[in-house]
Amino acid sequence: MRYVVIGASAAGISGAKTLRELDNDAEVVLVSKDEHVYSRCILHHYISNHRDVEALNFTGKDFFEKYNINWKKGIEITSVNDVEQTLSLSNGETLAYDKLMICSGASAFIPPVEGLRTSNNVVGLRNLEDAVVIKEQAAKVKNVVVLGAGLVGIDALSGLLDSGVNISLVEMSNKVLPLQLDEYTSNVYKNKFEEKGVNLKLGVSAVKLNVDENNNPVSLSLNNGEDVPCELVIVATGVRSNIAFLENSNVECDRFGLLIDEKGKTNIDNIYGAGDVTGRNPIWPTAVKEGIIAANNMLGKEMIMTDFFGSKNTMNFVGIATMSLGAVEPEDETYIVEVKNDEKGYKKIIHKDGKIYGALIQGDLDYAGVLTQLIKEKIDVSKVTKSLFDIDYADFFNIEKNFEFSYK
Numbered sequence: 001m002r003y004v005v006i007g008a009s010a011a012g013i014s015g016a017k018t019l020r021e022l023d024n025d026a027e028v029v030l031v032s033k034d035e036h037v038y039s040r041c042i043l044h045h046y047i048s049n050h051r052d053v054e055a056l057n058f059t060g061k062d063f064f065e066k067y068n069i070n071w072k073k074g075i076e077i078t079s080v081n082d083v084e085q086t087l088s089l090s091n092g093e094t095l096a097y098d099k100l101m102i103c104s105g106a107s108a109f110i111p112p113v114e115g116l117r118t119s120n121n122v123v124g125l126r127n128l129e130d131a132v133v134i135k136e137q138a139a140k141v142k143n144v145v146v147l148g149a150g151l152v153g154i155d156a157l158s159g160l161l162d163s164g165v166n167i168s169l170v171e172m173s174n175k176v177l178p179l180q181l182d183e184y185t186s187n188v189y190k191n192k193f194e195e196k197g198v199n200l201k202l203g204v205s206a207v208k209l210n211v212d213e214n215n216n217p218v219s220l221s222l223n224n225g226e227d228v229p230c231e232l233v234i235v236a237t238g239v240r241s242n243i244a245f246l247e248n249s250n251v252e253c254d255r256f257g258l259l260i261d262e263k264g265k266t267n268i269d270n271i272y273g274a275g276d277v278t279g280r281n282p283i284w285p286t287a288v289k290e291g292i293i294a295a296n297n298m299l300g301k302e303m304i305m306t307d308f309f310g311s312k313n314t315m316n317f318v319g320i321a322t323m324s325l326g327a328v329e330p331e332d333e334t335y336i337v338e339v340k341n342d343e344k345g346y347k348k349i350i351h352k353d354g355k356i357y358g359a360l361i362q363g364d365l366d367y368a369g370v371l372t373q374l375i376k377e378k379i380d381v382s383k384v385t386k387s388l389f390d391i392d393y394a395d396f397f398n399i400e401k402n403f404e405f406s407y408k
Contacts, residue, residue, distance in 0.1 A: 001026040003298065004087065004095060006077055007103035008032035009040060010284050011275025013059055015101050015291030020067040022299045028069045029097075031089065035074040036128055037063070041284055043131040047138070047159030053128065077104070080249040082268050099270045099298050102251075102258055103291060106239035106276040108152075115209035120216045122209070122233045125156045134234060138163045141231035145169075145220050147206060149176040151313065153236030154189075158317050161196055168199040168228045170206060170220065180313045180324045185346060185362045192318045201228065209233065241279045256280060262304045264294030272298055283312070312372065314365075323368045326350075326375050327358030340389045347389055354382030 003026055005016045016030045038056035045051040064071045076090040080100070087095045108124020110117050121141075123133045138144065138160055146153050146160075149171035160167055169176070175186035176193070194200060201222060208221040219227040241257030252259045252267045256279030264272045274290035289305065296303040314323045330337055330350050335357065340347045345363015349356055349371070355378060359371045370391060374381060384391055 002096065002098045003028050003101070004097040004099075005030045005101045005103060006032070006087075007105050007275065007277070008034050008037050008071070008073070009103065009105050009275065010287035011105075011277075011291035011294075012101070012103035013037065013063075013291070014288040015103060015274055015295045016069050017063075017067055018292045018295035019101075019298065020069060022295065022301065028067070029072065029095065030064075030069050031072045031075055031077060031087070031095070033074065033076045033090075034128065038128050039284075040126065043125060043128065044155040044159030046128070046131045047135050047156070048162060056128070077245045079245055079247075080251065080271075082249050082251060082271060085270070097270075100272070101264075101291070101294050101298065102246075102266075102271065102273040102277055103275045103287075104242040104245070104277045106241045106257070106279070108235060109238045109240045110235050111206075111237050113206045113209060115211055115217075116206070116233070116235070118215070119209050119211050119233075120214070121231060122217065122235060124235050125152050126239065131159075134159070134232070137232045138165050142166060143168070143229040144232045144234065145217075145228055145230035146234045146236060147220075148236035148238075149173065149202070150179060150236060150238075151177065151315065153234070154315070154317055156234045156236060157193070157198060161198075161318070165232075166199065166229075167197070168201060168220075168230065169193070170201045170204060170222065170228065172203070172205045174203040176200070176202070177315070180315070180328065181322070182328050182348065182360055184341075184348075185322055185324075185360055188320060188346075188362060189317060189322075192320060196318065199228070201226070239276065241277050243277060260290075260294075262306070263297040263302070264290055264305070265297060270298075285312075314368075320362065321365050322360070322362040323365055325359045325368075325371055326356075328360055329358075331357075338388055349388050351381065351388070354380040356381060356388075 003019045005012050016028055019028050036053055037059050039058045077087050078090055079088040085097055108126040123130050143166045145168045146156050147170050149169055176189050204222045204224050206220050207223050209217055210219045212218050217230050217233055219229050221227050243253050243257055258273040258277045260266055260273045264274055266273055272294040274294045275287035293303045293305050312325050327350055335350050335352045338349045348360040350358040356375050361368050
């Protein structure tokens, strides 16, 4: 039996590892365009010189030897023939498989702004190669524009804060981290970034990248008429799933990415998928779980993905720890919003009919574990008489007669 896994990030690594743990005799092959294993979540630490390439690796030393996985690195999949069960590789080889797991991830999306897709020194922050380019160019240029103030954009900004370059952050929303934070918590970061010298351009959009005679950026024109100087542009305006190699196959995709069910299976019986390639729940823990679940089902060990709690974000920029869980703003006036802001930090809980739909914590994150369980397990908090900010595990964590723990 030959299992082939495409991709060497969170889903692919966890999937390949699980396949080996479940089947010691099978051949496990992992193919990736990456030549290194690294966590995309901490690429900004490479830019800021806090980690080298080796320190980005999340698998541990000699991972592929330990688990007897044949890693074909630096190779892309160009097409899939699901009828003949073969993969065409960028090195000209053809690789046969018995069962396939697609964890090819996603790539940075460059929006169709004039000049942005054709200029030099325009890069995303998705792969190690991107981080290498950013680090090299930051040592040569004076002005950098980060386009997009989501998690990736703020990662890029954070990696460059102490590099000596002038940083401008351009965002269409009127706040940083608009999907993860409310106005208060966003302003805490906004004020801190401004203290650090970041030039924030919020509530505006890019209309044209101006270049010199060598096609290198000189400034970014905004819709308010302003030109922001830049010699390097880091684009963090979203991603697109890596599914082009599936174009001539029978594997079904939609506008988001690869289609899989709760078992990780595609519409083809022996082809599974996991991670960012689906375009859904793009966070690291979910990708790891999906890889494990797909691997189990590939071997006939039924496991279902029920935990799609993909709206949890933990961040720690400029020394300020923040966690957002679920909704950060109420959908309408029927929701109750409670806020506690003291010397320990800021806490916000959004609830309705005894169910918590979202929460924000900034500063002291000690309460994050309790809130996560309350939301994830859909605990009815209406039965608790104390303040929501004072609930602890004893209020909903019980020991049954058989000494097993349960939530009430």
